[in-house]
Amino acid sequence: MAELILLNKPYRVLSQFTDREGRRTLADHVKLPDFYPAGRLDYDSEGLLLLCSDGRLQAHISAPRHALWKRYLIQVQGRPDDEAIATLRSGVTLRDGPTLPARARRCTAPDLWDRRPAVEARFARDASWLEVALREGRNRQLRRMAAAIGHPVLRLVRIAIGDWELGSLAPGQWRRETVHLPTGSGKRDRSGKIRGRRGDGGGRRK
Numbered sequence: 001m002a003e004l005i006l007l008n009k010p011y012r013v014l015s016q017f018t019d020r021e022g023r024r025t026l027a028d029h030v031k032l033p034d035f036y037p038a039g040r041l042d043y044d045s046e047g048l049l050l051l052c053s054d055g056r057l058q059a060h061i062s063a064p065r066h067a068l069w070k071r072y073l074i075q076v077q078g079r080p081d082d083e084a085i086a087t088l089r090s091g092v093t094l095r096d097g098p099t100l101p102a103r104a105r106r107c108t109a110p111d112l113w114d115r116r117p118a119v120e121a122r123f124a125r126d127a128s129w130l131e132v133a134l135r136e137g138r139n140r141q142l143r144r145m146a147a148a149i150g151h152p153v154l155r156l157v158r159i160a161i162g163d164w165e166l167g168s169l170a171p172g173q174w175r176r177e178t179v180h181l182p183t184g185s186g187k188r189d190r191s192g193k194i195r196g197r198r199g200d201g202g203g204r205r206k
Helices: 054-064 083-090 141-148
Strands: 001-011 046-052 070-077 104-109 129-132 153-161 174-179 196-199
Touching: 001 054, 070 141, 083 104, 083 129, 083 196, 129 141, 141 153
Parallel strands: 046 153
Antiparallel strands: 001 046, 001 174, 070 129, 070 153, 104 129, 174 196
């Protein structure tokens, strides 16, 4: 068994516990020792980040070979047409090569917490929302994919990693789960939540 924290990482918080430049970090929200992020979420992105107390589970979640789907809600400039959505679904050619096909669809504006600072009104007036899922984790990949189809990202929120979901967590809040460790075959062996606790780590919604 291993402990896992599901954190709603706020906007402009680093996915690490220290920073020499004095920016906000995970230490401002998670006060428990010996938990480390499995993967990362960009400083200017929000949403689900997983933290593990066991190195094997951390490696299993973040290893590219396991290819967990990561699901996002993104607010983009303009209104992508069918051709733009089809391009996301078939793969986008970036400077570091073509991406794997994504799952992508238009969606209505989600009921999310207010971001501070908010997206500038001059951009938000003609914005739209997409739900996109990826099986890769290149640097700023989804932002680069959206820019490549002509619709730069204004806001990006990760809502799921595999079958772990953000749920109703507010920014800075977290919940804790106990999960089975991966089996020797490398296949994921998760029985679901056995016990859970929710904390705010000093990160209540503002």
